[in-house]
Amino acid sequence: MTETTPGKLYGLGVGPGDPELISMKSYRLLQESQVVAYPTGRAGGGNALSIVEPHLREDHIMLPMMYPATAGKVADSPEYPQLMTDFYDDTANEIAAHLDTGRNVALICQGDPFFYGSYMYWHARLAEKYDTTVVPGISSVMTGPVVLGKPLCHRTDTVTVIPATLSEEEIEARLKVADSAVLMKLGRTLPKVRRVLKRIGRLDEAWLVERATMEGERVIPMTDDSVEKAGYFSICVLPCKTPV
Ligand SMILES: C[S@@+](CC[C@H](N)C(=O)[O-])C[C@H]1O[C@@H](n2cnc3c(N)ncnc32)[C@H](O)[C@@H]1O
Numbered sequence: 633m634t635e636t637t638p639g640k641l642y643g644l645g646v647g648p649g650d651p652e653l654i655s656m657k658s659y660r661l662l663q664e665s666q667v668v669a670y671p672t673g674r675a676g677g678g679n680a681l682s683i684v685e686p687h688l689r690e691d692h693i694m695l696p697m698m699y700p701a702t703a704g705k706v707a708d709s710p711e712y713p714q715l716m717t718d719f720y721d722d723t724a725n726e727i728a729a730h731l732d733t734g735r736n737v738a739l740i741c742q743g744d745p746f747f748y749g750s751y752m753y754w755h756a757r758l759a760e761k762y763d764t765t766v767v768p769g770i771s772s773v774m775t776g777p778v779v780l781g782k783p784l785c786h787r788t789d790t791v792t793v794i795p796a797t798l799s800e801e802e803i804e805a806r807l808k809v810a811d812s813a814v815l816m817k818l819g820r821t822l823p824k825v826r827r828v829l830k831r832i833g834r835l836d837e838a839w840l841v842e843r844a845t846m847e848g849e850r851v852i853p854m855t856d857d858s859v860e861k862a863g864y865f866s867i868c869v870l871p872c873k874t875p876v
Contacts, residue, residue, distance in 0.1 A: 803825065
């Protein structure tokens with residue numbers, strides 16, 4: 633009996649939102665895959681899926697991987713880390729089952745897979761066992777300043793990237809020493825971020841970019857109270873301080 637050659641795992645960065653911002657390599661490997669795996673919430677769909685949707689074929693086998701509820705209290709609960717571990721273990725097994733039958737699996741990730749991308753948790757479970765290729769994607773950090781129309785850094789500027797899920801004190805300490813900065817994971821963290829920016833006198837420099845290159849894209853100055861209604865898919869950009 634001949635043994636089946638396992639399929640390949642492709643961790644594909646698919647860019648920030650606009651389906652045209654997917655790289656040629658991610659596009660090609662998507663077409664060379666029989667299975668498309670994607671993270672999704674209870675409502676179905678998901679950003680990564682909507683980015684690749686125009687590029688899907690009828691015969692692609694879709695593998696939705698439904699996150700346990702991640703918002704609000706559940707994410708702060710003591711059970712949350714174990715829930716997530718079980719989720720990644722179980723879905724990695726589902727992916728492995730396809731790979732074992734010889735199918736290539738494209739696991740799609742909004743932005744870049746290794747830049748706060750959940751792809752890395754599946755990579756950690758599967759990449760040693762299966763032939764794996766990771767393709768970088770255009771990250772929200774690169775996209776926000778372009779949508780805003782203001783350069784992020786030049787000459788000897790340093791850029792500080794801050795997940796807004798850090799404590800208020802930690803955000804303040806890091807912003808105080810930053811030249812340019814990008815804050816990620818906004819939404820319910822926005823009031824905290826605005827308090828810090830105001831305290832250190834940098835609120836006027838900061839801009840919110842919500843859903844960059846996607847439907848519903850918005851650019852709002854952080855001085856505007858309406859920014860606090862923005863969702864999780866937003867970044868706050870403090871562009872170049874010095875004139876270009
Ligand atoms: C889990 S991280 C994933 C980052 C992603 N891998 C990347 O390279 O951009 C999710 C955060 O990325 C940011 N983000 C991702 N896509 C975005 C977009 N199109 N517009 C604005 N922010 C975005 C938001 O700050 C969001 O809270």
